[in-house]
Amino acid sequence: MPGKRSNVISWDEFFMRVAIAAALRSKDPKTQVGACIADTNNRILSVGYNGTPSGINDDEFPWGTSDDPLFDKHNYVIHAEANAILNYRGSLKDMQGGRVYVTLFPCQECAKMLVQAGIGEVVYLDDKYEGTTGNLVARSVFDRCGVDYRQIHLREQALE
Numbered sequence: 001m002p003g004k005r006s007n008v009i010s011w012d013e014f015f016m017r018v019a020i021a022a023a024l025r026s027k028d029p030k031t032q033v034g035a036c037i038a039d040t041n042n043r044i045l046s047v048g049y050n051g052t053p054s055g056i057n058d059d060e061f062p063w064g065t066s067d068d069p070l071f072d073k074h075n076y077v078i079h080a081e082a083n084a085i086l087n088y089r090g091s092l093k094d095m096q097g098g099r100v101y102v103t104l105f106p107c108q109e110c111a112k113m114l115v116q117a118g119i120g121e122v123v124y125l126d127d128k129y130e131g132t133t134g135n136l137v138a139r140s141v142f143d144r145c146g147v148d149y150r151q152i153h154l155r156e157q158a159l160e
């Protein structure tokens, strides 16, 4: 009888790859973000990526930044973490102590939302806004609210 495969990917890697797959759906030409929420039993609860509100066609949306707030994408886009929380159709109680896997360290608004959703740990890939005010506030929110956060790095993985 053949033995079982042993070189399977870890839960961390699995959920982060799901978050990456979600980010691939993003129409933002500069920054694509994906989020995957897993519960304490390693079940995926929800997934999201940064995109426009459902009433705005993301194919026709002007995806730039502008001095005019009405034409700046930042004022319209729903962040990946927010979409992951909002996409969940079950009870928010299910997220208590769960983990969110994000391809980019959350902004301060998402940090507050993740705390309120009951997320216990943030696992992230990229931190390209490290050191900015929003990034420092987000870390402060997590620190004050007892939410752990850690960065992971993915290795190349082919199916064998």
Ligand SMILES: O=c1ccn([C@H]2C[C@H](O)[C@@H](COP(=O)(O)O)O2)c(=O)[nH]1
Residues within 6 Å of the ligand: 028, 030, 031, 032, 033, 049, 050, 051, 074, 077, 078, 079, 080, 081, 104, 105, 106, 107, 108, 110
């Ligand atoms: O917590 C976050 C922070 C940002 N995003 C999204 C929102 C925007 O679509 C991009 C950021 O655009 P920049 O041009 O890099 O400022 O990332 C998110 O989903 N979650």
Ligand SMILES: [Zn+2]
Residues within 6 Å of the ligand: 079, 080, 081, 106, 107, 108, 109, 110, 111
């Ligand atoms: Zn955000």
